[in-house]
Every structure is written in C-alpha cells, then in structure tokens.
Amino acid sequence: MTTPSRPYKIPESVLVVIHTPALEVLLIERADHPGFWQSVTGSKDTAGETLLETCVREVAEETGIEVGSREVPAAALRDWRLSxxxxxxxxxxHRYAPGVTHNTEHVFGLTVPRDIAIRLAPREHLRHVWLPYQEAADRCFSPSNAEAVLQLPRLWQGGA
Incomplete structure (x- = not known):
C-alpha cells in the first residue's frame, strides 16, 4: 500500500557501472542484503526525470561522486544504449502500482579517477570495493549487472 508521502516506484531504472580507465569496477554491498554486491542502481524519481538526471542523482546519493564536477566531468557519464x-x-x-510486474533498466558507464573519494549512503550500502572487471562481474548478485560489467572493455571508449 502506498501513501501520498511514498508514491509508487516508476518501473524504469538505471544501472551505472562506475569504473577507472584501467577497467577497475566499483561495487557496493547492499545493507538490506549483506553479501549482495552491485553497481549503482535506482529508479526514476518522477516521470519527467531524464535517465541522465537519474544517473547523476543516484551516483551522488549512493557514492558521493558528483557527476559534472571538475573531478568527474559530465562527459565521463556515457549511455551504453543497453537496456x-x-x-x-x-x-x-508492493512498491509499484498494481499490475506492474516488470522493470526496464538502462545501462550507463561512468569513468572516474581511481583515487576518488567514496561516501556510501549507510542505510543503503555497507562497504565498497574496486575490482578488475572480470572479478567484479563474478561478484555481482544480479545477472544483468554482471553482464553489463563484462561489456566494459567493448563499450568503454577511453578517456572521458
């Protein structure tokens, strides 16, 4: 059941594979399911929020990384055109409107410096780790997340 302060979730989300130029991938461990490692994910807040806006908001909320800053320019965020x-x-x-059974997840990549500070949202995540992309894919609990991570060498264009 939903209340006016907690509307139904929109069944459209983003998956952001955060990585370094050396193809190390940032994974974060879910607080509600210890042992479940993932990339940044999150649903659109409103129907009018663009997918890029969702990525920027979710990355900031979950990791403290500010896309569009001097350290991480907006061009570092790339739509991999996968869903x-x-x-x-x-x-x-129950978080979704009655009858909603499927979600569409859009995949993005974000290139960051390896020494960037990570500030996790403590209610959402317990720990973070940087791993070579193959090891990161093995650790992801979600098959779609693992597949996205394995696409990194092919989809990363180099530079930001």
Whole structure:
C-alpha cells in the first residue's frame, strides 16, 4: 500500500557501472542484503526525470561522486544504449502500482579517477570495493549487472 508521502516506484531504472580507465569496477554491498554486491542502481524519481538526471542523482546519493564536477566531468557519464527488461521480484512488487510486474533498466558507464573519494549512503550500502572487471562481474548478485560489467572493455571508449 502506498501513501501520498511514498508514491509508487516508476518501473524504469538505471544501472551505472562506475569504473577507472584501467577497467577497475566499483561495487557496493547492499545493507538490506549483506553479501549482495552491485553497481549503482535506482529508479526514476518522477516521470519527467531524464535517465541522465537519474544517473547523476543516484551516483551522488549512493557514492558521493558528483557527476559534472571538475573531478568527474559530465562527459565521463556515457549511455551504453543497453537496456534490460526483467520481472520485479514478488517481494518488492508492493512498491509499484498494481499490475506492474516488470522493470526496464538502462545501462550507463561512468569513468572516474581511481583515487576518488567514496561516501556510501549507510542505510543503503555497507562497504565498497574496486575490482578488475572480470572479478567484479563474478561478484555481482544480479545477472544483468554482471553482464553489463563484462561489456566494459567493448563499450568503454577511453578517456572521458
């Protein structure tokens, strides 16, 4: 059940693979499911929010990284033009409007310096780790996240 202060989630989200030029990938461990490692993910806040705006907001909320700053220019965020449609786990369907059973996830890459400061949202994530992309893919709990990480060498254009 939803209340005016907590509207239904929009079934459109982003997955942001944060990585270094050396193809090390940042993974964050979920607070609500210890042992579940993932890239930054999140749903659009409003129907009018663009996917890029969703990426920038989610990356800042979950890692403290400010896209569009001197350290991480806006051009460092790239739309990989991949999307996944998946069934929403029944345990989480109450967050969505009645009858909504699937979510569309759009995949982006974000190139950052290896020494960038990471500030996790403590209610959302416990720890972070940088791993070579193959190891990161192995650690991802989500198959779509793992597949996106494995696409990194092919999709990263170099530079930012």
């Amino acid at each position: 996944n449609v998946y069934e929403i786990y029944p345990v989480w369907r």
